[in-house]
Amino acid sequence: MAIKGNTELTFTEKKFIIIIAGTPGAWKTSTALSAPNPLLFDFDRGISRVRPEHRRLTAEEESYDEFLADLESEEYKACETVIIDTCGSLIQLMQPWARANDQKAARDGRAMFGVIKSEFLRLMEKIRSDGKNIVILFHTTEVQKGDLLMTRLSCEGSVKDIVWTPADLGGTITVRGKKHIINFSPTEETFGKACYGIRGEYEIPELAPGAPNKFLTDLFEKARGNIAKEQAEFCSMKLIYDETIASGTGIIAGITDAETATAAVTKLGNLKHALTSKAELSGKLQTRVKDLGLKWDKSISAYVKA
Amino acid sequence: MSKLKITHSLLASYMYATDSESPDGAWDRFLKVLNREGEPDTPAMKEGRRFEAEVNRVAAGYPSEEVAAVEFGRLLDGGQPQVRMEKVLHVSGLDFNLVGVADYIKAGTIYDIKRVQRYEYGKYQRSTQHPAYFRLCPEANTFVYLIHDGKFNYQEHYLRADTAPIEPYIMLFTEFLKTNKLFDIYREKWEER
Numbered sequence: 001m002a003i004k005g006n007t008e009l010t011f012t013e014k015k016f017i018i019i020i021a022g023t024p025g026a027w028k029t030s031t032a033l034s035a036p037n038p039l040l041f042d043f044d045r046g047i048s049r050v051r052p053e054h055r056r057l058t059a060e061e062e063s064y065d066e067f068l069a070d071l072e073s074e075e076y077k078a079c080e081t082v083i084i085d086t087c088g089s090l091i092q093l094m095q096p097w098a099r100a101n102d103q104k105a106a107r108d109g110r111a112m113f114g115v116i117k118s119e120f121l122r123l124m125e126k127i128r129s130d131g132k133n134i135v136i137l138f139h140t141t142e143v144q145k146g147d148l149l150m151t152r153l154s155c156e157g158s159v160k161d162i163v164w165t166p167a168d169l170g171g172t173i174t175v176r177g178k179k180h181i182i183n184f185s186p187t188e189e190t191f192g193k194a195c196y197g198i199r200g201e202y203e204i205p206e207l208a209p210g211a212p213n214k215f216l217t218d219l220f221e222k223a224r225g226n227i228a229k230e231q232a233e234f235c236s237m238k239l240i241y242d243e244t245i246a247s248g249t250g251i252i253a254g255i256t257d258a259e260t261a262t263a264a265v266t267k268l269g270n271l272k273h274a275l276t277s278k279a280e281l282s283g284k285l286q287t288r289v290k291d292l293g294l295k296w297d298k299s300i301s302a303y304v305k306a
Numbered sequence: 307m308s309k310l311k312i313t314h315s316l317l318a319s320y321m322y323a324t325d326s327e328s329p330d331g332a333w334d335r336f337l338k339v340l341n342r343e344g345e346p347d348t349p350a351m352k353e354g355r356r357f358e359a360e361v362n363r364v365a366a367g368y369p370s371e372e373v374a375a376v377e378f379g380r381l382l383d384g385g386q387p388q389v390r391m392e393k394v395l396h397v398s399g400l401d402f403n404l405v406g407v408a409d410y411i412k413a414g415t416i417y418d419i420k421r422v423q424r425y426e427y428g429k430y431q432r433s434t435q436h437p438a439y440f441r442l443c444p445e446a447n448t449f450v451y452l453i454h455d456g457k458f459n460y461q462e463h464y465l466r467a468d469t470a471p472i473e474p475y476i477m478l479f480t481e482f483l484k485t486n487k488l489f490d491i492y493r494e495k496w497e498e499r
Contacts, residue, residue, distance in 0.1 A: 145327060146327065162460060237414075276412070279386070279408075280385070280386035
């Protein structure tokens with residue numbers, strides 16, 4: 001049976017989808033290669049800029065069909081992480097494929113990007129269902145908005161917008177002096193996606209000769225630990241939440257008039273609340289009293305006929 | 307004691323009107339909101355309400371042919387729709403009654419359904435909605451925008467820990483009204499006794 005309650009779930013084998021953005025030279029590829037057992041799809045031909053000892057299995061694709069074929073290879077099956085370097089270049093590689101495979105896309109640029117969008121979602125789902133981590137790299141571009149210079153993902157079409165939905169984490173690398181900082185929290189200037197207790201800024205360690213490259217491996221491990229901790233905390237809260245919602249729903253179902261509605265307010269207040277049970281039961285109460293044509297009279301602290 | 311009612315929509319309207327990149331008409335729309343003048347529904351507003359109603363139907367257990375509504379409705383199943391919340395805040399020496407209606411609240415998360423014409427990731431990053439609703443519902447730690455552009459569904463997630471408080475927005479809004487001699491209109495139209 002595949003169906004599990006949210007207190008029965010475990011995340012020890014959890015895989016991650018992470019977006020990393022930054023300008024050229026921000027250490028995007030090196031950082032991506034610090035993920036567990038990676039296979040790099042080097043659409044940007046940038047592997048030469050990575051120190052030789054830190055290079056890993058790399059595919060340099062000539063076409064999108066070749067890329068799809070490599071997703072059936074033994075090397076792909078054996079890897080734990082797929083790196084898309086960069087997503088903007090992958091989208092360019094997909095364009096002739098979309099035009100060749102869809103008549104409307106061949107005639108209409110907008111239709112072509114629609115085909116690419118759907119294919120990109122299918123691709124993400126395939127890699128994810130194959131049990132891989134996915135690291136998606138983007139170059140960045142700067143956009144002036146009023147007084148602010150904002151950093152945006154550089155990529156044609158709307159994949160740069162949909163890619164955030166399946167992603168667990170997303171961060172932009174900025175270079176401050178000699179430090180390379182990735183920020184997972186959204187700021188005025190940059191996008192970010194924080195989750196599983198991974199939020200705010202992290203300094204990416206410089207890779208000295210002989211130094212292990214394991215920034216993302218450690219980050220994923222930390223995230224898994226945080227998920228387990230959050231899950232344990234959530235489970236204990238969820239048990240109280242479920243009981244409180246059930247009790248509160250029963251109390252509200254028993255409201256028939258102004259008197260029972262007023263009494264229900266005290267009963268609901270006395271319940272042991274967890275998560276958002278108080279707000280949710282307040283919403284249920286609002287609906288019930290409205291249906292019965294009652295309103296709260298502040299002067300007597302009681303419900304009366306509206 | 308009197309309080310000034312304030313909503314995320316009013317703050318959003320003010321921020322939009324004062325954004326240098328907003329189109330013509332943003333200022334006039336803000337003045338209409340400030341004066342609490344209703345505007346006729348646009349087709350986009352009607353479509354937004356229709357989509358939200360369809361999501362609500364799915365969340366309530368009814369079938370739907372609309373894939374986007376089914377996806378969001380299933381996510382919201384078991385949550386509480388339309389939760390009205392209010393909280394009195396003391397800002398800049400004034401009492402404000404912050405009011406908001408959450409589309410859904412479910413097990414620690416607030417959800418808001420958006421039907422848009424065009425979407426770009428980060429659309430809601432600078433919105434006052436999640437700061438306002440986090441203030442209204444202190445038990446919620448996550449706010450999720452569920453966005454549909456007519457073709458695709460998207461989500462934007464915001465965490466309480468990454469969200470600025472709402473009070474500075476209210477403070478700036480108040481100062482702006484006073485500077486532009488609009489505060490008396492605000493008091494006249496939005497004061498609650």
